[in-house]
Amino acid sequence: MTVYFIGAGPGAADLITVRGLKLIERCPVCLYAGSLVPSEIVAAAPEGAVVKDTAPMHLSDIIADMAAAHERDEDVARVHSGDPSLYGAVAEQMRRLDDLDIPYEVVPGVPAFAGAAARLATELTLPEIAQTVIITRTSGKASSVPDSERLELLGASKATLAIHLSIRNLAYVEQALTPHYGADCPVVIIYRATWPDEEIIHTTLAEMRQRVREEKITRTALIFVGHVFGAKKFRDSRLYDAEFAHVLRNKGKKKKPQERAS
Numbered sequence: 591m592t593v594y595f596i597g598a599g600p601g602a603a604d605l606i607t608v609r610g611l612k613l614i615e616r617c618p619v620c621l622y623a624g625s626l627v628p629s630e631i632v633a634a635a636p637e638g639a640v641v642k643d644t645a646p647m648h649l650s651d652i653i654a655d656m657a658a659a660h661e662r663d664e665d666v667a668r669v670h671s672g673d674p675s676l677y678g679a680v681a682e683q684m685r686r687l688d689d690l691d692i693p694y695e696v697v698p699g700v701p702a703f704a705g706a707a708a709r710l711a712t713e714l715t716l717p718e719i720a721q722t723v724i725i726t727r728t729s730g731k732a733s734s735v736p737d738s739e740r741l742e743l744l745g746a747s748k749a750t751l752a753i754h755l756s757i758r759n760l761a762y763v764e765q766a767l768t769p770h771y772g773a774d775c776p777v778v779i780i781y782r783a784t785w786p787d788e789e790i791i792h793t794t795l796a797e798m799r800q801r802v803r804e805e806k807i808t809r810t811a812l813i814f815v816g817h818v819f820g821a822k823k824f825r826d827s828r829l830y831d832a833e834f835a836h837v838l839r840n841k842g843k844k845k846k847p848q849e850r851a852s
Contacts, residue, residue, distance in 0.1 A: 591659065594668060595674045598622075599699045600700055601788075602628070614632065618640065619664050620641045622670075624644070626672075626810075631669065656683075672701045673699045673701040674699065675698070676701050702783055706778075706780040707814075714814075715818070717824055718825050720749055722750065727754045728741065728756040728759040729759075741753075748770055751814065753812070760802060763813065767815060768795050774796065775816070776815075777815050783812060791807075
C-alpha cells in the first residue's frame with residue numbers, strides 16, 4: 591500500500607501528468623483539495639472508490655483516512671493543486687505517515703507559476719534582463735515569512751518574482767519593491783491561471799492595487815513582477831547563434847538533421 595501525493599497542476603484538467611492521472615484511475619481511495627483541484631480530475635477515480643474533498647477536514651482526519659486505507663491495504667491518491675513541493679502543506683502529512691510507518695511517494699505536477707507563464711506566452715528569464723526566478727509569498731494568517739526572505743531583501747536581486755498567496759498584501763508588495771524595480775515596473779496578476787474563469791491583469795507596481803480593486807479579486811491569484819514582461823529589446827541567446835559552438839554543433843556549420851529509421 592502506498593499514499594501517492596499527486597500534483598494536479600494549476601487548474602486546467604488536462605495539465606495533470608500522465609503518471610498522476612493513471613494513479614487516480616486505479617487508486618481505491620482519492621483524497622483531494624476540492625477548492626483548487628478540478629472535479630474532472632477526480633472524476634477519473636475508479637467506480638466504487640472512496641472520493642473525499644479534504645477542504646473541510648482537519649489534518650488528523652486526513653491522516654486517519656490514510657491509516658484506515660493502510661489497514662485495508664488500499665492505495666491512496668492524495669491530490670493537491672499545482673506541484674506538491676510548493677506551498678502544498680504536504681510535509682506535515684508525510685511526517686505523520688513516517689510516524690505511522692505508512693509508505694508514500696510524490697508525483698510532481700505543473701506549478702502555478704509555470705501554468706501562468708504559459709498562458710502569458712512569455713519567458714521568465716531573458717538574456718541580460720533577468721536570469722533568476724524567485725518563487726515566494728508574503729506573510730499571512732496561515733504562516734509567516736522568515737525575516738531573511740522579506741520582499742525588501744529579495745527585491746534587491748531585481749529577479750523575476752512569482753509571488754503567491756499575497757493578493758491581499760499589495761500595499762506591502764508595492765512599498766517593498768518600488769525602490770528596487772521602479773514604480774513603472776511591469777506587473778502581471780493572474781487570477782485562477784488556466785481555469786475557465788481565468789483573468790489576467792497587465793499593470794504596474796504603482797497601479798496594481800487600483801486595478802485589483804476594480805476587478806474585485808481577493809484570492810487565488812499569482813503576482814508576477816519583473817522587467818521581462820513585455821520586454822522587446824533583449825539580446826538573442828547564443829544557444830542558436832551560428833558563431834557559437836558547442837558539443838552538438840560546430841561553429842558556423844549547420845548540423846545535418848538525423849534521419850529516422852523506417
